[in-house]
Amino acid sequence: MTIAWVFPGQGSQKLGMANSLQDLPGSRERFELASQILGRDLWKICSGEVAPNEEIYDLNDTRNTQPALFVVESLLVDDLKRQGRETHMIAGHSLGEIVGLYSADVLDAKTALILLKKRSELMAAAGGGAMIAVMGFDRDELDDLIRETEGASIANDNSESQVVLSGSPEAVRKVADNLKCKRAIPLKVSGAFHSIFMTEASKSFNEELDQVTFQDSQVPVLSNVDPTPTVNGDILKDRLKKQMTTGVRWRETMQVMQNKGITTMVEIGPGNVLSGLAKRSMKGTMTSQISNASDLGY
Structure with missing residues (x-):
């Protein structure tokens, strides 16, 4: 073992x-x-x-x-x-x-x-940032949206189907709104960690x-x-x-x-x-x- x-x-x-x-x-x-x-x-x-x-x-x-x-x-x-x-x-x-x-x-x-x-x-x-967890998405679509959206990045790449976005509130919301996903959950955090x-x-x-x-x-x-x-x-x-x-x-x-x-x-x-x-x-x-x-x- x-x-x-x-x-x-x-x-x-x-x-x-x-x-x-x-x-x-x-x-x-x-x-x-x-x-x-x-x-x-x-x-x-x-x-x-x-x-x-x-x-x-x-x-x-x-x-x-x-x-x-x-x-x-x-x-x-x-x-x-x-x-x-x-x-x-x-x-x-x-x-x-x-x-x-x-x-x-x-x-x-x-x-x-x-x-x-x-x-x-x-x-x-x-302060000044936001984080959103997204689940159930297409990885290629997510990567494209991140590349196209200034001020947004992946803070936690947890698995193939679960990541946490981080960045400016406007940028992470734009990615989450345009990404076809099962769930998008804003996190209660004080800033855009990672x-x-x-x-x-x-x-x-x-x-x-x-x-x-x-x-x-x-x-x-x-x-x-x-x-x-x-x-x-x-x-x-x-x-x-x-x-x-x-x-x-x-x-x-x-x-x-x-x-x-x-x-x-x-x-x-x-x-x-x-x-x-x-x-x-x-x-x-x-x-x-x-x-x-x-x-x-x-």
């Missing part, structure tokens, strides 16, 4: 997602570390215990979502390692890539949380990345901007630098995993979004989810 660990990104979060993890070794310390870095109680935010009169209280605020998902997913992977579980390949979707780098020992938890605080704040502040609208935010984030040393990975990692497996820390940093302005190439990531002989894909984190994509796209590959303490055997 050849295993890949994958880590989901924003959209997988839900209130109470950390409740079953509170007694895991290191759980309280990890939440305390995150809360200290953020300057607010992340455990209460994950549990929905923070009053709405707090300045930043909503779990769905990207400034909370990103560090919260990191803490939950990192605790799950820590316990898998304690149990002696191993993987042959690692990938993460958007912010999940940073969790993947942590799981591969490229970054430690404190460094990852500091980066995510900066990343989430920059993304929250970079597009040129993130250029200034990306420059600031890269200055933060320049202060960090990336260790070589323990296992091959597939990056969002280039799903070619690598263990080289410098290459992984360079790829992460491009992530905020470049689309997530998840469809190709799944293809690489299949080509490399992955037989089981384990989604580590709340929900089953990546597992669902794999079931439709990676024929013959088994999937499983590790989302709470019971999945770990507790």
Whole structure:
């Protein structure tokens, strides 16, 4: 059995997602570390215990979502390692890539949380754009419309039949309106993530990345901007630098995993979004989810 660990990104979060993890070794310390870095109680935010009169209280605020998902997913992977579980390949979707780098020992938890605080704040502040998910379409027609429409791009190339458009509100709406598709769903986001609208935010984030040393990975990692497996820390940093302005190439990531002989894909984190994509796209590959303490055997 050849295993890949994958880590989901924003959209997988839900209130109470950390409740079953509170007694895991290191759980309280990890939440305390995150809360200290953020300057607010992340455990209460994950549990929905923070009053709405707090300045930043909503779990769905990207400034909370990103560090919260990191803490939950990192605790799950820590316990898998304690149990002696191993993987042959690692990938993460958007912010999940940073969790993947942590799981591969490229970054430690404190460094990852500091980066995510900066990343989430920059993304929250970079307004002016929109994102629309589209499903059930002709790929050639979509590619033609993207080429013809300035200010629109594919932020998440999730599968042959599911992508997320990103760009100016007028441009992404024009593509969605002219594309023959089954569904087009506007996303409730603060900006056009993974597009040129993130250029200034990306420059600031890269200055933060320049202060960090990336260790070589323990296992091959597939990056969002280039799903070619690598263990080289410098290459992984360079790829992460491009992530905020470049689309997530998840469809190709799944293809690489299949080509490399992955037989089981384990989604580590709340929900089953990546597992669902794999079931439709990676024929013959088994999937499983590790989302709470019971999945770990507790």
